Amino acid sequence: MLISLLVSSQLLFAKPDTQAVKTIDVAMLHPRVREWAYPVKDVKVPANSVCLLWPSTPGKNIAYKIMMATDAGFTQNVIVGDEQRWAVYPIHQNVKEGKWYWKYAYKTDNPIDKWQWSETNSFIVERSQNSISSPSPKQVLENLQVLENLKGQQHPRLWSLNKNAETFYGNNKNNPEAKAFVAAMRKQLGKTLPEEKPTRPRDTTGMNALQKKQMIEFMYHGFGNKVANPIKDLVLAYYLTKERAFMDEAIKQGVHVAKMDPEGYATRDDFNNGNIVEGLATLYDMGFSFLKDSEKQLLKNAIAVRGQMIYKGLPNRFELQMCDNHVWQHILRNFSIAALAVANDVPEANEWLTYVYEVWNARFPVLASTDGGWHEGNGYFRVHYKTLIYLPMLFGDLSGRNYYEEEWMNNLAYYILYSYPIKSTSVSQGDMHENLKDIVRNHGLFADALSTKINNPYLTWYAHEIRKLYPDFFRANDDFLLFRLLNYKGDKVMSASKVPSDLPKSRDFRDIGLVAMHSDLVNTARNTTVFLTSNPYGVAGHAHAAQNAITINYKGKKVYGGTGFYSNFSDAHNLLDYRSSRGHCTILADSLSQRLGEDGYGWIPRFITGNRIQYALGDASNAYGNLTTDFWLDRFTQIGIKADKESGYGDAGVKKFRRHVLQLDSNYVVVYDELESVKPIKWTSQMHSPFQLTHVSAAGQKSKTFDLQADFVKSNVTVFSSSTASINIHDQYNFPAKNWKGKTDDEGNIIEFSEQWHAGITSQPTIKQRFLTVIQIQEKQLQPIKQAVLKNNMQQVQIGGWTISANLETGKEPFLQVVSSDQKSLFNYGSSEVKSGKNLVPRTISGSSVLVEKGKIQEVVDERPNVTNLDTGR
Structure with missing residues (x-):
């Protein structure tokens, strides 16, 4: 029997406090080429090893210089840089705390040209203790x-x-x-x-000029x-x-x-x-x-x-x-x-x-800030590994500065642990993600090398496991052999290590828009992994239009996630399927992808990690619109395709896409989508899998269910829609995947570009739309789902000891609640009041997300990414 809601309808539909929900209204957060100076507007720099950046001046043989001081007249504590050809200037000294002013100048190599000075900028140095300078x-x-x-x-x-x-x-x-x-x-x-x-050698017969x-x-x-x-x-x-x-x-x-x-x-x-x-x-x-x-x-x-x-x-x-x-x-x-x-x-x-x-x-x-992530995904992150090991050592030897002690480097240990667990595939976003079906050799070697420079006991454990499970990785010449020889001091003795079972089950890497949730970080055979991606860098470089996309791995294998193959950086399959939102478990707006480019960005406003419940919120409201980036438009032109609606790109008028994702224990995932546009459009919630998907008939026009079966997992997905919905399941790409270059995997084997399975649940045209998706993942028998629709279009679902309630009435405020059968674990979003059993849980801000477990209350509201606080030049 379904249990009743724990909040009254009056409280349920109270309008959320505007402080809980925040928006970002700039075209992009990380432009392809720097467009404004940094640091400006009295921004508080994170340390006093200051670095000045500014946009370029077009032309050949441009020269720059900088000036900074502690007064706007540039008379006190003045620092003047030498003439240089590049538009960056690290201050190689520990400058004093307080407010600083700075400006830059440029000129050409024409002797009659004079220095042209920029406006005066300012920043504040907060601390001077224990800073690292070079x-x-x-x-x-x-x-x-x-x-x-x-x-x-x-x-x-x-x-x-x-x-x-x-x-x-x-x-x-x-x-x-x-x-x-x-x-x-x-x-x-x-x-x-x-x-x-x-x-x-390859045969080029029949190929076009490009x-x-x-x-x-x-x-x-x-x-x-x-x-x-x-x-x-x-x-x-x-x-x-x-x-x-x-x-x-x-x-x-x-x-x-x-x-x-x-x-x-x-x-x-x-x-x-x-x-x-x-x-x-x-x-x-x-x-x-x-x-x-x-x-x-x-x-x-x-x-x-x-x-x-x-x-x-x-x-x-x-x-x-x-x-x-x-x-x-x-x-x-x-x-x-x-x-x-x-x-x-x-x-x-x-x-x-x-x-x-x-x-x-x-x-x-370059592609991160401090949280340890890499925005293009791990498929191409590993192409940077050799540089990330050797250049810190090279420049460290040269300068005496230990670059391995940088905050990003230390957090990189956790990024490796959470985004790429032992004996597992990784997150399916970014070029070449499909090649990471297990720990690949250069990743294992990189983690091992990094563990000798970063004093992190969990990374030490990770490296030890790799040496134990993949001994062949270390039996041949490789990119990191020189590093190991330079740092060899006898048989490898593992420093104190800690099994990461005592770490939180989830971790957020908001600088690059990733949340990684795990049921068991240590034991892959028992681990269910849920990744949510929503990337502030947008679709730059090797990243994909995968804002608010999810990946679900079970026992180290991908069950749902990105689809397609990296045949080439920008051929038709890449642009119309693989890199497009069509290839990811996210939302299509009127059958259109999120745009490619730095302006197609998302971000992670909220995150909570608990014991039985893990939670994250992604915002992809800025990800949609016409494709306008010259870089990508040129790629379409080169292959004779227009970036128009026929190709799956264009402006559907999306105003809002907020996706709440919860992992419940190891067997259930709940996704709640809030969608809005300026005009009525169709909304398609997509799921992709390497395994066959089968539509299951269900009563009612507002819910659709499909099953997945493989030799290691059983799964089903039920999508509840606020409007009448249809379902389409198929195994065809929009443009065929062909390995026309004969690409190989890490072991030199030709990669088979196979068909994969795709499911789309599409609403009728609406301005506002909501989806509630309940995903079940089991090793053996699937659990039955009990469902009911209460008044005001409130959808309630009971499955496997959990009761899930969501408001699908678009005329009312959003609401999502998840309660365990023993009433000891509760998540609530959107109401003014929360009850855990008979106890009233204090909520400080209406519209917040609240997790209650074992008497511990965690409440979060939207938090913008760090870049909006630091790099504020726009």
Whole structure:
């Protein structure tokens, strides 16, 4: 028998206090290119290692400088920056607390031009204790020169081997992994020198011009690694053994590669060129004392030409981009290593090193803030792993600052734990998410490496589990081998670790718009995971139009979530299915996707973690509208498709999309959607799965049910609608998924692009719409659902010891309540008064979300993301 509501209808429909519900009314929170200065408007900076940012001035050879002071007249405590070519300026000193004023100026290289000053901006430094500062680039270069003069030795500089080479050799003398690596490198001695030819030939017959161009680039992808990695490995083998044969072989191969045409197909690609620059620079630096003068000059010339090819496209552009992925993923690391290796030896390299050092200090971490997440999802986060391990070490050695102690780095440990559990898939959002069906090798190696630098006992546990469960990850040469060797001090001894069973079951990462809920973080076989994504960065880079989308994993496998395949960054399947909202468990508005671009953003206003109940609220009210971003419009033009309603894009007039998501124990998920538009439109609630979905007949026109069955799980989904609804279940993409590039997984196997299942529950045209979705996930028998409609269109559902009540009457205020059968766990949203059993629960703000468990009361209202408080220039 269904139980009655615990609040009166009078209280139930009280209008929520406006303080509980907040909105954001700006076009975007993180523009693709910086559009305003930072920090401004007396914003309180989080620490006193201040960094100044400002928009660029168009044109070539633009110069900038800054001025800051503690008075608006710029006469007290004045700091003046040197002339520079880039639009970031970290203040490499601990400035005093209080209010500061600053401005920037620009001019061209025309001698008659004068400095043009910006308006005066201001910010407030709140604290000065225990802040972390780094030396200026000028100090870094001077220290480098002083150290070399004292030692009487210019090289090696990389990885502190100028002072630690003997320690490195001694530590690894009996290291089994080092011995295995050296044995493998002996087989490289005397090998034929590499030819400039495709690393993965493909037939281009029948391809259009764009596909052929992309395919040629694809065929040479990895060539830089192929020819540069052996050089670095041979040099490393020398430092592990002191056997001259390894260095001689490295020099032979390095000289050969240095003579390759930098404009040729094989090496002109940015990835290939970056890898070659790093390989040649490593040989120059670490093999310096073995090189002939002619060989040094050849390497310096090649590095100078190739390095300048990279550098010419960076200042006054790269530092202003939200994220130039290719550079942040690989090229910044390649280029930084090269810049340090040849600084003071190649005239241009001092400016290179100054630039990368300043950008690193100003922008790291580029796609996050402090909470540890990465906004593009883990499929492409892992492409950044190598840079995120080595550059903190490189710049740390250079500056003396421990970048592993940054707040983001410490929270990264929790992001890894919650977003990518052991023996499990991850959240299905962002390019290449479908490749993460289990812990993949480079993720395991990254977590292991990170655990040696971050003092987090839970990450230590995570790394220990990876070494135990995936021992083959550590039995071959890989991207993190050098890191492990540099940090090896005998057999790996795990520091004190803690099993994360004592951590909260859920965690929010609001900077990047992710909430991760778990029933059992430790035991994958018992874990049900629910992810809610609503991303303040919008659909930038490799992110997807997945605002207010959910992913549900069970026993480490995806049951519901994003669908499709990463065939190419912007082919038809990518733009019309995979990256589109059509490919995610979210809402279509009049059959239209959320827009692509930074203006298609969402955010997480509320979050509560409890014992039996986990809760989050996502807001995607700003995610819909016409696609207007030039970057994405150009991608549509390139493939001959218009970004119009026929393609699933356009403005349906959405005003509101707030999605409440609750996980109840390990078997039930409740989703409550509040939707509103400026005109009557159809609303479609979507669910996707790799497993077959089957429609189940149900009484009434306002609820639809479908089942899912697989060999490891049984599930059903019932969607209750505020208006008459229809259901459509199919296994076809909007545009077929074809692996036309022959993409492979991490083990080199060709990926099968299979059909998947899609369910859409569509309302009749309405201005306001609500959906209540109840999802059941069981290992064995599904539990029966009892349902009733009370007065005022109040929907009530009883299932598995839970009673769920939701207001579906759009003319009344929203309401959602979940109560356990023992009355000890209660969630309530939207009423003025809450009762737990016979006890009245105090509520401070009407319209808040309240969780009551074991006598503990948690109440939350909307909280805007940090960026709205810090980066307020708009």
